[in-house]
Amino acid sequence: MPSKRFIIFGEGRCGSTALVSRLGSIEGVQCDNEVLAFKVPFPHQHVMMGASKSKCDVYGCKVLAFHIRDLQPIRDRDGFVKQLHENEFKIIHLRRKNLVHHALSNIRANKFGYHQQKAKKLKKTGKVHVDLEELMGWMTRTEGLYAYEDKLLEGVPSLTLTYEDHIASEDKQRMMMPLVCDFIGIPYEEGNCAYKKISPRSLRDSIENYEEIETALAGTKYEVFLDEREPTESVAKAEC
Numbered sequence: 001m002p003s004k005r006f007i008i009f010g011e012g013r014c015g016s017t018a019l020v021s022r023l024g025s026i027e028g029v030q031c032d033n034e035v036l037a038f039k040v041p042f043p044h045q046h047v048m049m050g051a052s053k054s055k056c057d058v059y060g061c062k063v064l065a066f067h068i069r070d071l072q073p074i075r076d077r078d079g080f081v082k083q084l085h086e087n088e089f090k091i092i093h094l095r096r097k098n099l100v101h102h103a104l105s106n107i108r109a110n111k112f113g114y115h116q117q118k119a120k121k122l123k124k125t126g127k128v129h130v131d132l133e134e135l136m137g138w139m140t141r142t143e144g145l146y147a148y149e150d151k152l153l154e155g156v157p158s159l160t161l162t163y164e165d166h167i168a169s170e171d172k173q174r175m176m177m178p179l180v181c182d183f184i185g186i187p188y189e190e191g192n193c194a195y196k197k198i199s200p201r202s203l204r205d206s207i208e209n210y211e212e213i214e215t216a217l218a219g220t221k222y223e224v225f226l227d228e229r230e231p232t233e234s235v236a237k238a239e240c
Helices: 016-024 043-053 065-071 077-086 099-112 132-152 163-167 170-184 210-217
Strands: 004-010 029-034 058-064 089-095 116-118 159-162 195-197
Touching: 004 016, 004 077, 004 132, 004 170, 016 029, 016 058, 016 089, 016 170, 016 195, 043 058, 043 077, 058 065, 065 077, 065 132, 077 089, 077 132, 089 132, 089 163, 089 170, 099 132, 132 210, 159 163, 159 170, 163 170
Parallel strands: 004 058, 004 089, 029 058, 089 159
Antiparallel strands: 116 195
């Protein structure tokens, strides 16, 4: 087994692709993507096997909460993350605070078939027409999964990072990496991210029917997320 092990845990579109790319670029670190994206007979053993096959001193992978809750045949779902912690995996927990931006990120990804792209293969994207019911469905789903994540992490030490504070721009990622390296227990390296953010930063620039959505969400608990600009640079490098 590699001497250092970790999982990147949470939901998609919260910055995990950027973190996987940046950590995986560091010499001596192998960081796999969604290892439980497809159903496997023995999920825990599958993660352990991935680590045991690694030729690096440090191994990590991405595990999404809905893969645990909805996809994999796990007898003790609520104890899955705790069991990995007991097997000496450090838990890096990612979350996105702005539920509207998170939902829109999923909607855009479904429409265009991609959301983060390697810098040399960028394609153009435009505004999308957002169905209110679909938007609400994504936000409700995310709130449920966030509650489930909290349940899985009860009593489990973890490093929690948010997209807005730690991953939304290249500068934020650089400031984040000392925290991540220290948590994993490896010497600090900045690494690099092979992806660029391609979606517009503001909701007005992203949503074709923004005024309709703004009116519908006015007075609700989601109103605080409206038209907040993503805290990214003009040339950001990663999004999930």
